Amino acid sequence: MASGQTSSLQLPSFLHGTFRSVQQKTRRDGSRCGEQYREDGTFPVPRQMLEVAPGEIVVAHEVVDLQREHPAWRLYMVSNVIDGLLDAVDSKNTLPARDAYEAAFLETAWGALYFTLAQMGPVSAERTARRLQAVLRFWEPLQCARYLFKKLGMAHTLEELMVASCDWAMDAWCPLGEVSVRERLEMAAQRMEKATREDCIDAIFREMPRALAHVGELKHWKVVADPDFQRERLTTLDPRSFERVSAACTADLLWLLTRWDRDEVSIATL
Structure with missing residues (x-):
């Protein structure tokens, strides 16, 4: 386990609540990130982290977020933080700011999973390798939760979530069926990283x-x-x-x- 990494999954508090409250909190955090990025090119860490209870549901895609009045973990709304960030920076710096935000928060479990699932372009082999490697670094804590992703009412384990979102990467870069999902992702990331x-x-x-x-x-x-x-x-x-x-x-x-x-x-x- 990486230095400083815990066995439990922790997410920023701005990702928990009703849809409306998470929308407001993520937008505020995006503005806060934009202000600091304009000043020194860095981003503030989330003000508060909360532990996700073992087996608790994390909503990982907007299409399955139908009970918006109910408090929930809404991972997909990291996109709202990014929108707030981009609104706060100069229009010429939106892509560098977005890339810098991704690079900074790939070093967290929640950022690694969000960017891997969102597959924001360009989805190059090199960039995909970095995203998959980030998820693999946080594999143990990410296994603590269950995830809703694209299919209504279907709560995925982490392994099932990665198959649902990244089966293309495994099929294209590690077309083997007799090893675990984690092993296939590791091999796919290694091959992408060194690909000609x-x-x-x-x-x-x-x-x-x-x-x-x-x-x-x-x-x-x-x-x-x-x-x-x-x-x-x-x-x-x-x-x-x-x-x-x-x-x-x-x-x-x-x-x-x-x-x-x-x-x-x-x-x-x-």
Whole structure:
């Protein structure tokens, strides 16, 4: 266990309460973070941390937060802190401020889990590796809670939560079925961290069937779905676009497929 880490899970007090109270508290904390970031480029620690009781429910996604008048842990509302932060800084510094906030609070259990689940872009292989490694560092305390994520009424263990949110990472980077979720995440993070461009392309091809199954209607399906076409396009992607898809996240591959289809439509109309 990392130095200073406890076996219990502690979350900032601003994440607990009714939806309205958490909304107000997180917004205030975001403004507070913005003020300090403008002054010295750092962020204040939460004023109060509260221990999550063993087995207590943490709401990890907005779509399952239907009982908003009931007090609950609302992890997903870290997004409201970030909104408050970005409103408080100069518009030219919003991305650096957001990245700095993530880097600072990946060193906490709650920040590690939030940023891993939120998958805020760019979801590059390198960035995803850092997020997964952060969750793995806090694995024991994060196991204390149960999590609501996307499916109503289904309280997940940490292992189930990571499968629900990051199965794409395990399938693309550690396509093994006979080891634990934790071991697969560890191996996936290690491979992402050291990945070459060709390693990323191999991972993208392992995840591409899932992306094709969810992409919907494409005007040039046969062209875009052709592996030779995909490899040619991947090898010629500009560095920024390739970084965006290098982790092989399904959502980013959907963006890539629709972009390729749009390009083919443009060519066809010339």
